[in-house]
Amino acid sequence: MSIHVISDSTCDLPEHIKKELDIRIIPLHVRLGDDDRLDGVTITPDEIYSWSDQTKETPKTAAPSPEEVMNLMKDVLKDDPEGEIIAFSISDVLSASGNIMRMAAEELEIEDRVHVVNSKNLSIGVGILAMTAAKGAKEGKSVDEILKEVDDIIPRLRVSFVLDTLTYLHRGGRCSGVAAFMGTKLKLHVKIIVEDGKMRPDKKYRGNMNKVIPDYVSDMDEGIKNADKSLIFVVHSGISEDVLESMRSHVKSLGDFERIETARAGSVISSHCGPGVASIIYIAGK
Numbered sequence: 001m002s003i004h005v006i007s008d009s010t011c012d013l014p015e016h017i018k019k020e021l022d023i024r025i026i027p028l029h030v031r032l033g034d035d036d037r038l039d040g041v042t043i044t045p046d047e048i049y050s051w052s053d054q055t056k057e058t059p060k061t062a063a064p065s066p067e068e069v070m071n072l073m074k075d076v077l078k079d080d081p082e083g084e085i086i087a088f089s090i091s092d093v094l095s096a097s098g099n100i101m102r103m104a105a106e107e108l109e110i111e112d113r114v115h116v117v118n119s120k121n122l123s124i125g126v127g128i129l130a131m132t133a134a135k136g137a138k139e140g141k142s143v144d145e146i147l148k149e150v151d152d153i154i155p156r157l158r159v160s161f162v163l164d165t166l167t168y169l170h171r172g173g174r175c176s177g178v179a180a181f182m183g184t185k186l187k188l189h190v191k192i193i194v195e196d197g198k199m200r201p202d203k204k205y206r207g208n209m210n211k212v213i214p215d216y217v218s219d220m221d222e223g224i225k226n227a228d229k230s231l232i233f234v235v236h237s238g239i240s241e242d243v244l245e246s247m248r249s250h251v252k253s254l255g256d257f258e259r260i261e262t263a264r265a266g267s268v269i270s271s272h273c274g275p276g277v278a279s280i281i282y283i284a285g286k
Contacts, residue, residue: 021134045270091197120197164276
């Protein structure tokens with residue numbers, strides 16, 4: 001009997017990490033008008049940006065169906081019928097993904113062996129939790145031990161990002177037209193933070209993103225210095241390699257991290273935030 005880890009596609013983990021830790025993914029849906037695509041499977045962020053700029057609309061996103069989740073669970077357990085699953089979803093406040101995972105487990109009558117974790121987070125915030133669980137499984141830890149470790153990390157996750165544009169939030173109805181217009185006119189860039197499963201605006205930066213991103217990263221210096229040194233992520237939705245390298249170099253200068261990873265936001269996150277987003281995601285130290 002083994003412990004298997006699955007996550008919805010909002011975890012945004014790079015392919016090499018999913019393969020390394022054997023994390024299985026259930027994709028959310030991204031709808032370009034009547035065209036239904038699967039996050040990370042049949043749609044890319046760049047295709048979303050092109051469609052959105054042409055139509056002046058934001059794609060709709062939707063949780064996977066119970067049938068899709070059931071099919072993945074059955075496939076995961078086909079060679080290990082007594083195995084257990086730890087499943088991760090984007091915050092329950094933001095999506096029905098986690099509840100659908102619970103429904104699928106009940107329908108298959110394996111709810112006693114499927115442990116659905118409400119990440120209270122998004123993007124790599126979810127991914128770090130899935131990585132933690134998968135590492136624990138490989139180390140031979142029990143489900144209870146893994147879930148205890150995950151529960152300890154959830155409130156210590158520090159997830160924030162700075163937006164290049166408010167246009168996509170406006171198109172999706174999450175920002176007024178006036179705010180989006182004034183943000184563009186004044187070159188305002190909003191920092192969003194995730195707290196207890198919800199997103200909220202924090203600081204506003206002004207100027208070109210080439211100036212804003214270093215300021216955003218520098219504002220986190222103390223937090224990064226005191227972060228858990230096992231792992232930190234630089235995340236983006238389409239920025240230059242030069243900027244990414246400067247972000248990584250700054251992080252390296254602040255601490256001896258065992259692992260500094262770079263990830264690109266997937267299609268669901270990119271649908272709502274647009275291109276040019278920059279983010280540093282880490283676990284606060286104890």
